[in-house]
Amino acid sequence: MVMANLMTVFLVMEVILTGFRFGAYGLNMNYYLMSCPLMEPVVKDTLNKALQDDPTLAAGLVRMHFHDCFIEGCDGSILINSTKDNTAEKDSPANLSLRGYEVIDEIKKKLEKQCPGVVSCADILAMAARDAVFFAGGPVYDIPKGRKDGTRSKIQDTINLPSPTFNASELIRMFEQHGFSAQEMVALSGAHTLGVARCSSFKNRLTQVDTSTTLDSEFAKTLAKTCSFGDNAEHPFDATRNNFDNLYYKSLVTNNGLLTSDQTLYTNPKTRNIVNSYALNQALFFLDFQQAMVKMSMLNVKQGSMSEVRQNCHKIN
Ligand code: HEM
Ligand SMILES: *[C@@H]1O[C@H](CO)[C@@H](O)[C@H](O)[C@H]1NC(C)=O
Ligand SMILES: *[C@@H]1O[C@H](CO)[C@@H](O)[C@H](O)[C@H]1NC(C)=O
Numbered sequence: 001m002v003m004a005n006l007m008t009v010f011l012v013m014e015v016i017l018t019g020f021r022f023g024a025y026g027l028n029m030n031y032y033l034m035s036c037p038l039m040e041p042v043v044k045d046t047l048n049k050a051l052q053d054d055p056t057l058a059a060g061l062v063r064m065h066f067h068d069c070f071i072e073g074c075d076g077s078i079l080i081n082s083t084k085d086n087t088a089e090k091d092s093p094a095n096l097s098l099r100g101y102e103v104i105d106e107i108k109k110k111l112e113k114q115c116p117g118v119v120s121c122a123d124i125l126a127m128a129a130r131d132a133v134f135f136a137g138g139p140v141y142d143i144p145k146g147r148k149d150g151t152r153s154k155i156q157d158t159i160n161l162p163s164p165t166f167n168a169s170e171l172i173r174m175f176e177q178h179g180f181s182a183q184e185m186v187a188l189s190g191a192h193t194l195g196v197a198r199c200s201s202f203k204n205r206l207t208q209v210d211t212s213t214t215l216d217s218e219f220a221k222t223l224a225k226t227c228s229f230g231d232n233a234e235h236p237f238d239a240t241r242n243n244f245d246n247l248y249y250k251s252l253v254t255n256n257g258l259l260t261s262d263q264t265l266y267t268n269p270k271t272r273n274i275v276n277s278y279a280l281n282q283a284l285f286f287l288d289f290q291q292a293m294v295k296m297s298m299l300n301v302k303q304g305s306m307s308e309v310r311q312n313c314h315k316i317n
């Protein structure tokens with residue numbers, strides 16, 4: 001009897017706790033099960049085809065999702081175009097070459113045909129980032145769905161994005177404001193196992209002005225050569241730009257990190273051991289990364305009257 005009562009108490013508690021973690025925002029794993037049952041295969045197939053044509057888009061989508069979530073929550077606001085009265089997030093200098101908008105549009109178009117007005121742009125972006133990680137050889141994970149699209153997208157909100165010249169203390173502080181630990185920040189930075197940065201994002205390291213982080217001398221020469229082609233010349237974060245692996249952390253250990261904000265994770269004793277542990281153990285990195293991504297995908301998720309499911313991801317209904 002006592003046991004049965006205890007069981008009930010635990011069950012109720014379980015429901016309340018899960019309710020707070022997911023249900024509070026109306027998010028859940030099977031959100032579209034009834035309203036758009038073929039949604040997942042549409043997202044996966046469209047994305048797979050796009051990434052087969054251009055594997056570098058995986059990086060673009062993962063980064064776009066990060067920017068979406070860090071500015072006003074994961075509400076698809078990064079997709080909104082500027083209008084004559086409003087300069088949107090997208091047009092901030094911090095948009096720094098965001099890529100992959102066409103893939104989101106293609107998925108949205110197909111889903112609008114299947115189940116009009118049902119699947120939000122914010123969910124499409126979150127799922128595209130998830131599948132891009134998997135496509136590139138990273139961990140498989142699922143995310144809860146049910147995000148609504150926001151109706152605000154303002155250039156001034158992009159000050160919430162970290163700068164490539166931040167040191168570890170500044171990164172820890174900024175990620176803390178979004179509820180992430182130093183370890184989660186280091187794990188999320190591992191997304192830089194994909195993609196490239198332009199010279200304008202790392203040229204600070206080639207001058208005497210910034211000597212806060214160590215830069216391998218051979219690597220410095222390579223970067224200087226890249227920059228001789230101008231501010232928009234690109235350099236990959238690690239030697240396998242389209243593979244999701246732990247080479248990024250191994251590069252930091254040998255002072256081959258690209259941005260100040262990358263190398264500082266190894267320079268600073270507060271985060272160095274985390275970098276070492278991911279450099280030694282890819283499985284550990286994958287596990288921490290996927291957990292941190294799920295958490296990031298739920299930042300300030302929108303519900304209610306100030307949100308909607310956009311018909312066109314580029315404009316408010
Ligand atoms: C820790 C703080 C971070 C800083 C300071 C930072 C900064 C940057 C910068 C400056 C670039 C290159 C942009 C360019 O030059 O065009 C970049 C690229 C990228 N970032 Fe981050 N980032 C951070 C964290 C993250 C996180 C948390 C993610 C995702 C979870 C992410 C995903 C990416 C990806 C995938 C690229 C490559 C994009 C491409 O090749 O198109 N970054 N980041
Ligand atoms: C990024 O912002 C610049 C203005 O700073 C704008 O010209 C460019 O079109 C934007 N890029 C994207 C992909 O929206
Ligand atoms: C990090 O940057 C901040 C702001 O520029 C500075 O005050 C601080 O001393 C730096 N910390 C380290 C460890 O370099």
Ligand SMILES: *[C@@H]1O[C@H](CO)[C@@H](O)[C@H](O)[C@H]1NC(C)=O
Binds near residue numbers: 081315
């Ligand atoms: C948004 O902007 C892109 C290019 O910047 C353009 O191709 C697209 O048609 C625009 N969409 C809307 C709805 O304004």
